[in-house]
Amino acid sequence: MRIFWIKIFFLFFFFTLYARLFYWQVIRAEYLQAQAEGQHFTDIIKVGALRGNIFFADGSILASIVPFFSLFGQPRLIAEDQKLSTGYLLAKILVDDTDQVDSLAKDFINKISQDLDWVSLKRGISYEKRKQIDSLNLAGIGFEQGSGRFYPEGSSSAHILGFVGGDNKGYFGLEGFYDGELKGVSGTLRHEKDAFGLPILIGNFFNSNAKNGKDLVLNIDRSVQFIVEQNIKAGLEKYGAKAGSVVVMDPSTGAILALASFPNYDPQKYFNFPKEYYKNPLVADQYEPGSTFKVLVMSAVLNEDLVKPDTVCDKCFGPISIGGFLIRTWNGKYYPDTTLKDVIIHSDNTGMVFVGQRLGLDKFYSYLENYGFGQPTKIDLQDESAPDIKPKNEWREIDLATASFGQGIAVTPIQMVRAVSAIANGGNLMEPHIVRLIRDDSGTFEIKPKIIRQVIKNSTAQTIKEMMVAAVDLGEAKFAKPKGFKIAGKTGTAQIPVAGHYDPDKTIASFVGFAPADNPKFVMLVQYDQPSSSVYGSETAAPTFFEIAKQLFAYYKIAPTE
């Protein structure tokens, strides 16, 4: 009988053992395996990709990255009697103003006294401050690393760059347009660890490498950009304008050499500025180009061989009445039997009505399209927009007449400067580009100049160029022209439409031109929004254009020829 009970005991013992093993090995297998892996492997560490840098054409940095740190505390790891001293030690390092040490220390002490595992203490700490705190070896105090943008030139080129938001995403400008290239791809890191949590070198490493963002090398020349920014800032103050913009382009390639608008913002602290400042007015805002548009309309009529530069205007003796509207010249002066060359020199609206009528709506409309109006220029900036040109069947006679001298039609400054570039380079419409190279570890991609189409013949371009040179030499802005240089240009004073009519005191004053006229190195558009010292482009935008041109001649080592 005893043997029987011993047998039962052993049977029960082995059954229990078997049941327990079955429980651990089969039922809880997945859970235990996960726990074992958790103890055996480190957590998956996300290795963030570094955002690509942005360089000027000469290789100097326009935007790079800077590491910053967030300070955190683990209250349960800090001894009660250490909390007071920890708070004060941290505050003394992090605050420069001694008056603020007390308040910050109290804030830290409050936070690390909470019954929590983890509390955030301060963000945006520099590497230097981090090193000072590290050297204190404070228990329960640690850092999380992040990175942000660094702009060595400050707020320069803000409208070119755009900014990087708190979500690490690029907005506006290049940051927005090239966000996919700049942001890179994050990686992960996981490896076997020992009892101290240190990696086992002969163990398994499960890494996927982070791929840093690509770098951008721009066409923007930092010296040209600096010259432009200094002059437009000075001009804004001098002429009391609400806003001012300049764009400089290489007509032979479409490369944008400089682009600046004021008021602008600091891309590092974009959140401190009104949202209206973010968009780039040179590519996003539309305006009526006024008289600067006359050279394009004139180029169209010359290209069609419908007139010659010495063709006489037979209706320029006084105001012209069309569809109940009376079209006058800007200064009330009329030149009977004036030639078309003089129409450009005097910026004669009635002469342009004559030209528009000779051209006719069909051809006028086709040149509008060929010059790229109504379509985005495809410049590599996120905020570009293109105002619509109303359908041809909705145009009335008065619309053609006013559009001939640049009123009643909306364009963007970048569209305008690109169209004038076509005159400068012999008739080719180029695609404008800010970026020249996109590069990463695997190679470099070059953005090559792209000709969209030939808009006018080379001979027409030369003719209209001479008219523009005459407009500079003999026009209203001749007083400001640098001596000895051959510059082609045209002033523009466009009234701003307000509530269905034009306000004569509110204008957009502009000057567009290129130099040296015979072999253009740059095309430039200067524009002031509502200048108060004078409403005319010849007295505001033109002097700024010529001052910038003078400095660019010295920079490019271009000597006078006349």
Next chain:
Amino acid sequence: MTITKTFDTEEIQKRFPKKYIVLTIVSLLTLTLIEIWASNTVVAYGEKYEKLFAMERNLKMENQLLENEIAKNASLNIISSKSAELGFYSNQSIQYIR
């Protein structure tokens, strides 16, 4: 009566020498011992690896900060204001020599 002559095959004649077998076993044992020693030595280098990894990260970071510092001090705004402090100004009357 049939006389059958037997011949040894060539394989038996070229039998692998015993000393090579011993040498192979000894080599394997030695390699195993070396591997055990290497594993035991390297396994304790985790701390060193971690330190080197952190050092590499910090050096890269410091390099980036220095690059930024250089870029900041070489910015045209800084150069312009410092040159103005030193009395430099832009030439207002350029003379061209033909």
